[in-house]
Amino acid sequence: MMSATAFRQVTQDRSLFVPAGLFLVLLCAVAFRGQGLFTNNGLAGAILVATPLILTTLAITPIVMAGRGAVDLSVGPLMGFVNVTLITWLVGNGITHPVAVIAWAVGLGAAFQLVQALVIIYVRVAPIIVTLSGFLVLSGVNLMVMSRPGGVAPDWMLSWGAGTSVFSPVLLLLLGAFAIWGVLRGTMFYRNLRMTGADERMAYTSGVQVDVVRIIAHMVGGVFAGLAALSYTALISSGDPTQGSTYTLQAVTALVLGGASLSGGRGGALGSTLGAINMFLISYLLSTFNFGTVSGFVTQMAFGLILVGSLLVNVFVISRRTVA
Amino acid sequence: DGVDQLPASERTIYEVVDPQVPLGASAYKDFKPKKGPPWKIGYASSYAGNTWRAAALDAVMNDLLPRSKEAGLVSEVVVTQSDLKDAVQIQQMRQMVDDGVDAIIICCSNVTALNQTIEYAYKAGVPVFSFSGYVTSPYAINGAANHAQGGGEMATWLADKIGKKGNVLLVSGIPGFASSDSFDKAAKDALAKYPDITIVGEVAGKWTDQVAQVEVQKFLATNPTEVDGILTQGAQENGVLNAMLQSGRDMVPITLGGEASAACYWRQNPEWIDAGFHIWPPRREMQQMWEIMLRTLEGQGPKVQSFLRPVLPFTIDEVRAAIPEDCDVNSTDFVEPKADGWFPSAIADQYFERPADPWKPVAQ
Amino acid sequence: MGSEITVRMIDVAKAFGETKALKKCDFEARAGEVHAIVGENGSGKSTMAKIMSGVLHPDTGKVTILGEKVASPVDAKRVGLTTIFQEVLVADEASVFDNLYVGRDGVFRSQSTGDRRAEAAEILARLVGKSVDLDQLAGSLPLSIKQWIVIARAILRRPQVLILDESSAALDLDSTLRLHAEIDRLRAEGATILIVTHRIAELVRIADRATILRDGITVGTLGKDEITEENLLSMMTPADRRASDATEYASRKKALSAPLILTATGLAAHGSARLFDFDLPKGSIVGVAGLDGQGQDAFIRALAGIIQPFGGDVKVRSVDTDKMFALRSLDDAATLGVSYVSGDRKREGIFPQQSIFENLAIGVYRKTLGPLGVIRKPTLKPMFKREVDRLRIKIGSPSNRITSLSGGNQQKVLIGRAFVNDPQVILLNDPARGVDLGTKRDLYRELRLFAEKGGSVIYLSSEIEEFIGFADRVDVFFGGTLFRSLTGEEIAEAPILAAMFGKSRDASVDFDLERTA
Amino acid sequence: MISTVLNTEIGATRGASPLRKHKSISIGFCLLACLLILGALLVPGFVSPQNARSILLLAAFLGLASVGQTLCALVGALDLSIPYIIGGANILLPSLMVAGLPAPVAMIVVLLLGILVGASNGALSFRLQGQALIMSLGLGFAAVGAVQIYTSLGSQFGGTVFAPVPGWLRNLSAFNGKFFGLPFPPVIVIWAVIAAALGWIMHNTWFGRSLYAVGGSRTAAARLGISEFKIWTVIHSISGAMSALTGMLLLGFSGGGFVGVGDPYLFTTVAAVVIGGTSLLGGAGGYGATVLGVLVLTVLTSLLVGLGLSFPAQQAVVGLLIVPMVAIYARSPHIRNQI
Numbered sequence A: 001m002m003s004a005t006a007f008r009q010v011t012q013d014r015s016l017f018v019p020a021g022l023f024l025v026l027l028c029a030v031a032f033r034g035q036g037l038f039t040n041n042g043l044a045g046a047i048l049v050a051t052p053l054i055l056t057t058l059a060i061t062p063i064v065m066a067g068r069g070a071v072d073l074s075v076g077p078l079m080g081f082v083n084v085t086l087i088t089w090l091v092g093n094g095i096t097h098p099v100a101v102i103a104w105a106v107g108l109g110a111a112f113q114l115v116q117a118l119v120i121i122y123v124r125v126a127p128i129i130v131t132l133s134g135f136l137v138l139s140g141v142n143l144m145v146m147s148r149p150g151g152v153a154p155d156w157m158l159s160w161g162a163g164t165s166v167f168s169p170v171l172l173l174l175l176g177a178f179a180i181w182g183v184l185r186g187t188m189f190y191r192n193l194r195m196t197g198a199d200e201r202m203a204y205t206s207g208v209q210v211d212v213v214r215i216i217a218h219m220v221g222g223v224f225a226g227l228a229a230l231s232y233t234a235l236i237s238s239g240d241p242t243q244g245s246t247y248t249l250q251a252v253t254a255l256v257l258g259g260a261s262l263s264g265g266r267g268g269a270l271g272s273t274l275g276a277i278n279m280f281l282i283s284y285l286l287s288t289f290n291f292g293t294v295s296g297f298v299t300q301m302a303f304g305l306i307l308v309g310s311l312l313v314n315v316f317v318i319s320r321r322t323v324a
Numbered sequence B: 001d002g003v004d005q006l007p008a009s010e011r012t013i014y015e016v017v018d019p020q021v022p023l024g025a026s027a028y029k030d031f032k033p034k035k036g037p038p039w040k041i042g043y044a045s046s047y048a049g050n051t052w053r054a055a056a057l058d059a060v061m062n063d064l065l066p067r068s069k070e071a072g073l074v075s076e077v078v079v080t081q082s083d084l085k086d087a088v089q090i091q092q093m094r095q096m097v098d099d100g101v102d103a104i105i106i107c108c109s110n111v112t113a114l115n116q117t118i119e120y121a122y123k124a125g126v127p128v129f130s131f132s133g134y135v136t137s138p139y140a141i142n143g144a145a146n147h148a149q150g151g152g153e154m155a156t157w158l159a160d161k162i163g164k165k166g167n168v169l170l171v172s173g174i175p176g177f178a179s180s181d182s183f184d185k186a187a188k189d190a191l192a193k194y195p196d197i198t199i200v201g202e203v204a205g206k207w208t209d210q211v212a213q214v215e216v217q218k219f220l221a222t223n224p225t226e227v228d229g230i231l232t233q234g235a236q237e238n239g240v241l242n243a244m245l246q247s248g249r250d251m252v253p254i255t256l257g258g259e260a261s262a263a264c265y266w267r268q269n270p271e272w273i274d275a276g277f278h279i280w281p282p283r284r285e286m287q288q289m290w291e292i293m294l295r296t297l298e299g300q301g302p303k304v305q306s307f308l309r310p311v312l313p314f315t316i317d318e319v320r321a322a323i324p325e326d327c328d329v330n331s332t333d334f335v336e337p338k339a340d341g342w343f344p345s346a347i348a349d350q351y352f353e354r355p356a357d358p359w360k361p362v363a364q
Numbered sequence C: 001m002g003s004e005i006t007v008r009m010i011d012v013a014k015a016f017g018e019t020k021a022l023k024k025c026d027f028e029a030r031a032g033e034v035h036a037i038v039g040e041n042g043s044g045k046s047t048m049a050k051i052m053s054g055v056l057h058p059d060t061g062k063v064t065i066l067g068e069k070v071a072s073p074v075d076a077k078r079v080g081l082t083t084i085f086q087e088v089l090v091a092d093e094a095s096v097f098d099n100l101y102v103g104r105d106g107v108f109r110s111q112s113t114g115d116r117r118a119e120a121a122e123i124l125a126r127l128v129g130k131s132v133d134l135d136q137l138a139g140s141l142p143l144s145i146k147q148w149i150v151i152a153r154a155i156l157r158r159p160q161v162l163i164l165d166e167s168s169a170a171l172d173l174d175s176t177l178r179l180h181a182e183i184d185r186l187r188a189e190g191a192t193i194l195i196v197t198h199r200i201a202e203l204v205r206i207a208d209r210a211t212i213l214r215d216g217i218t219v220g221t222l223g224k225d226e227i228t229e230e231n232l233l234s235m236m237t238p239a240d241r242r243a244s245d246a247t248e249y250a251s252r253k254k255a256l257s258a259p260l261i262l263t264a265t266g267l268a269a270h271g272s273a274r275l276f277d278f279d280l281p282k283g284s285i286v287g288v289a290g291l292d293g294q295g296q297d298a299f300i301r302a303l304a305g306i307i308q309p310f311g312g313d314v315k316v317r318s319v320d321t322d323k324m325f326a327l328r329s330l331d332d333a334a335t336l337g338v339s340y341v342s343g344d345r346k347r348e349g350i351f352p353q354q355s356i357f358e359n360l361a362i363g364v365y366r367k368t369l370g371p372l373g374v375i376r377k378p379t380l381k382p383m384f385k386r387e388v389d390r391l392r393i394k395i396g397s398p399s400n401r402i403t404s405l406s407g408g409n410q411q412k413v414l415i416g417r418a419f420v421n422d423p424q425v426i427l428l429n430d431p432a433r434g435v436d437l438g439t440k441r442d443l444y445r446e447l448r449l450f451a452e453k454g455g456s457v458i459y460l461s462s463e464i465e466e467f468i469g470f471a472d473r474v475d476v477f478f479g480g481t482l483f484r485s486l487t488g489e490e491i492a493e494a495p496i497l498a499a500m501f502g503k504s505r506d507a508s509v510d511f512d513l514e515r516t517a
Numbered sequence D: 001m002i003s004t005v006l007n008t009e010i011g012a013t014r015g016a017s018p019l020r021k022h023k024s025i026s027i028g029f030c031l032l033a034c035l036l037i038l039g040a041l042l043v044p045g046f047v048s049p050q051n052a053r054s055i056l057l058l059a060a061f062l063g064l065a066s067v068g069q070t071l072c073a074l075v076g077a078l079d080l081s082i083p084y085i086i087g088g089a090n091i092l093l094p095s096l097m098v099a100g101l102p103a104p105v106a107m108i109v110v111l112l113l114g115i116l117v118g119a120s121n122g123a124l125s126f127r128l129q130g131q132a133l134i135m136s137l138g139l140g141f142a143a144v145g146a147v148q149i150y151t152s153l154g155s156q157f158g159g160t161v162f163a164p165v166p167g168w169l170r171n172l173s174a175f176n177g178k179f180f181g182l183p184f185p186p187v188i189v190i191w192a193v194i195a196a197a198l199g200w201i202m203h204n205t206w207f208g209r210s211l212y213a214v215g216g217s218r219t220a221a222a223r224l225g226i227s228e229f230k231i232w233t234v235i236h237s238i239s240g241a242m243s244a245l246t247g248m249l250l251l252g253f254s255g256g257g258f259v260g261v262g263d264p265y266l267f268t269t270v271a272a273v274v275i276g277g278t279s280l281l282g283g284a285g286g287y288g289a290t291v292l293g294v295l296v297l298t299v300l301t302s303l304l305v306g307l308g309l310s311f312p313a314q315q316a317v318v319g320l321l322i323v324p325m326v327a328i329y330a331r332s333p334h335i336r337n338q339i
């Protein structure tokens, strides 16, 4: 039930202005540079390639929203961890049943995030430190589980990575995540989460079970990380212990590009998704230019500049609101 | 399967081989390109940070492409670089396919991650050529030196050189990359045959001299153990050499892979060792891949999935011929086999169903 | 009046490390009564409220609310107890509606917004006196509306027990009356209302009973008829501290005719307020009073160079040249010798992770800088000692963290920070907030000494009593402008109060009168 | 790093006695001592001049790279541009020298560019507070991208630059470098000098004190006329300068320009700061603590290498160590005590 008020809230939410604006600009630019993206195959490929990033960004969204500066640095390696254990421990031991594989991915993600949440809540160490530690531990453990890329995804998953149809199972993963988020958004949990992130003391004294909210936020994030790992496994049809780490910075960047505040309270699935799609579009757009030898460097520079620019515009838009 | 169709002389090259390298018949035996020449080629490299990649790209842009243009075979080359991110490489390759390239050369990528994308390209009529490394997809054509055989040969050489006993440091490339892993595996197997040789350490040089130098330095500094020889992959031996020079230890034999810089040190210290190895000469390997690509596009029908070349030892005389006495120990170049010394057309012809000179295609 | 006991505390004690906030607290409140909790600053009132709300757990003793134990705010919600805490807790990034209903439901239950919106809109309109857009972000609203949101949040819960910890402190008269009406309504419905307040007039009007806390001990409970100022004061303050301070101040000769050291012309606290002028004679103590939100706070900040006043100029006489210079920024203030002390020490005063020494000395570093910004340390120790002695700051080791001090002593350190620069004007923005009487007296004495030596003081306070016998002049703000200047005989409770409510010279203010009017 | 959580830290160290104040330092020392003893017992040759020299050399690079991270952490920021500036400097210096600039001029140019990137970091991100780390990441990308484009003009590679490294630079930071004839590389001395100077500056200058003030309470600092903008800009500039310096010194160590040399410093600098005991939330800690953190981290790594642990295992162990370390001295107060 996306009521009129909810719609009003979305349109009122200035933090979406910049990502939405950037999205339109990028879309126009991509359309101008070549229509490859707007074909069935182009879109299918885009969904295939962008989904792991969208889902990792979604995975840190509830955690960041819960406040305390809880940027989850561990999310990339966590996705990698699910990926390599899936390939080595499950498929490697002949367990390929879809239910088992999906349950493993989702369960492992949620379990790891549960541990992190418990440490944050009961050991009371700042979340960024806990997740930095998670990042280092998992980055190491991933390479211990699987020393080099390899293995094969379960047979039923191989076709997922073909990316020849827009309506692929990967899209289903994405829609599944959106559905979970949509359901949560309709419950008090979502409001409690936002309020906890916006002012934890207020939420606590008003009778919000902030610890429960934080735990759930982490576990939902973990579930999304599991889904991200599935889509990533589908993308590369194998295991790779090294790539996960790079997703952390990308996801945090996408989150910020999506207008979320790393200090909590502000942000949401829509913004995060836009942010991640924008990241994909930037990279897509830059690939359409033939910069030859320096292509990687131009990409890197342009990407940095777009990041800086959109952050600055964001500040401008948001500070305008507080003045108004 | 594919290799059986090769003449016996070539089949020997495939005797020692990484078991993961696909040896079946090529999917492109009866391949006809979407259209005739000139073709548009995509080069999806995964990295651009080292001299070796630079030399390979240089071979494309400043040698192969101009020549192909002149012959009316290739109209342009689109280059992308993914900074070792598989997802990005996948997207770039798909983009190339969607934008209508006629063939894609990929470089030294993850052995499995790109398989779905390669299939996607195949279905769009775009063959994918994996240069200097293999991928396991049946729809790719791999072209490289036989890194397993090379690893074995270089390890055996080193073992002999240090008297079949002692401590060896293994300097690997990028763990997880096809050629790197093939090399390491075979090298370790070869060394395992010498009971008195121990591998005392394993570091990753990432095929980049600076990285190799730092890693070896760190190893030497924190491990007081004796090191009697260093087995390193190619394209990083100069870093290893410099690390040894800096450590203040006595120089030990190091395997050379063709970097002109390290070769220069050898030229100035001819007593040091007695052989180097062309293991992945960037320009020659690229030329090999390029010619395989042209032949495939010309419909010559490759017989095998993987075109492997034997690793070629070279002597100090070859080095003397290639670089001057006052050579540069910081050179970024490579000592490479002669133009037709790596994949001569007479041999190449044996790998194709309907061989012809790739540079002078019969009008279609 | 129902006699059912709803809140009961028996022999409760609570210590924070060394500090014994509550030593022996016995308390009972009944259904259908308004029960006041009074006591000096730091006597443990807020601690008591937090214990009842389940935020804090008592070290010893027993607390029952409506017959149940309350161990957390979630429990409190369940049994029907709601607390409005001293601090205004509002989430800026969330809508008004979300702020009103935060924590109302469990973690999951789905949201039902229909009825709630109507209910919220109605109550908020009744409290604020005009309708408020429920969908706008709370962050964009003024503080007074935020305070109402917090009150509305509590009232919407229809609590059986409602605790208000100094919630009326920030409300103007009109608003206070609306709040009282709301409290009356709840009382009539049989709820227990506990109010913590320092406003004696308010107490006298609304409370049915009052329990007095002194140093963490409940010293007694007064019935409606016994609640008088004398009774309250005599129970709140130990006899030895009760001696009038007025005698000490009486001797000071008035300094209002001295040359002006600071003038402000054409100021206004906000865009629409009437412009006013202000002047400060050398050696005088000028009090600044006003209900919350009347512009006195912005005024004193503008004098300190923290914010820009709407239009107008602030000029200060420079010691060296004896000319008037404009003061537009903090730097100007520093060079012209104008120091500012905030009462909000937690937010804009202390550096919590730093030592006591550092917290005091940082005020003077800039004056002692050698080349390259190097601090000349040797001069600092004597300076520190001088201030500590002068202000009688009770400290252990100077290298202890400032947070190891009691609130009053923290405040003294901040005042020391202002004094250490030898300023010619000191601006104090409600410095005695949360400061006990002994400390206050030390502070008054030092300020008087300072004034006698030719310094000038502007002293903003929310407690009228502070001005009496202390200030040479009291400037009262109302409606964003300087409403009246009181001197001499007029510096007394009734005239100041009248002026604060925007009344003419003689009208006395009485809550009951206002209500019937 | 995040301003809204600043207040959670306040209670953490309430009522601190001097002992408590130096808790993180004493724990750091204990840990270091334990590691050294363990190393001596378990790894032959661990306690040797060579090993000490190599630990100090590696620590010096990490220590120099962590200067900026420490200062940033003190105001609650994180600087993620450090690895990129290091990498950029590492390839820019040789390519400027190849282009004909005399070494000292080239070094100054690189240093100034590092400062420029840092200053823009600070100036642009000071309003962002919580988002500052992404701003620094973006600028880092932009800077290293630009440098790589510059270095690849006319050559084939941007990631690596080959040029003869001058002997004196090599001597500065190579294992076999000599400091006035003494058998250790001068970079260790450079680090020691910078550490001592920084420690002194932090305690004895207006800049140092205002830095702590801004980190402790932005508003209170503003009331004292301390410009938060200036502080952010200056510390980020210092961070840029130190990263550039580290990048240039690493050139002498690795023998050639390679843009990836900075990569390991992305999270290790943060880890060193955290292990040392500087709060990432601002206001408490200092470079002395970071020095300790750097030494603990380097000795630990060396010990783990000596024990034959692979790189991944080392990383996991370091990660596992962080939470207990921080839990000993920097737990946040329970929310009950924050109302």
Ligand SMILES: Nc1ncnc2c1ncn2[C@@H]1O[C@H](COP(=O)(O)OP(=O)(O)OP(=O)(O)O)[C@@H](O)[C@H]1O
Residues within 6 Å of the ligand: C016, C017, C019, C020, C021, C022, C039, C040, C041, C042, C043, C044, C045, C046, C047, C048, C086, C406, C407, C433, C434, C435, D337
């Ligand atoms: N969390 C805490 N930790 C340590 N001491 C505390 C804490 N909370 C309160 N105190 C101390 O307990 C005592 C009682 O404080 P409390 O806030 O209850 O006083 P109060 O009567 O509400 O004062 P005020 O009128 O200023 O609100 C004070 O000395 C205070 O310093």
Ligand SMILES: Nc1ncnc2c1ncn2[C@@H]1O[C@H](COP(=O)(O)OP(=O)(O)OP(=O)(O)O)[C@@H](O)[C@H]1O
Residues within 6 Å of the ligand: C016, C017, C041, C042, C046, C086, C403, C404, C405, C406, C407, C408, C433, C434, C435, D011, D014, D015, D333, D337, D339
């Ligand atoms: N967790 C804590 N540990 C130790 N001391 C504390 C703690 N919380 C508060 N205090 C001390 O208690 C005193 C006042 O605390 P409290 O939180 O009650 O103040 P407050 O009521 O909000 O402010 P005010 O000074 O206006 O009354 C201060 O001295 C403060 O340092």
Ligand SMILES: [Mg+2]
Residues within 6 Å of the ligand: C041, C042, C046, C434
């Ligand atoms: Mg109090």
Ligand SMILES: [Mg+2]
Residues within 6 Å of the ligand: C045, C046, C047, C086, C165
């Ligand atoms: Mg109180």
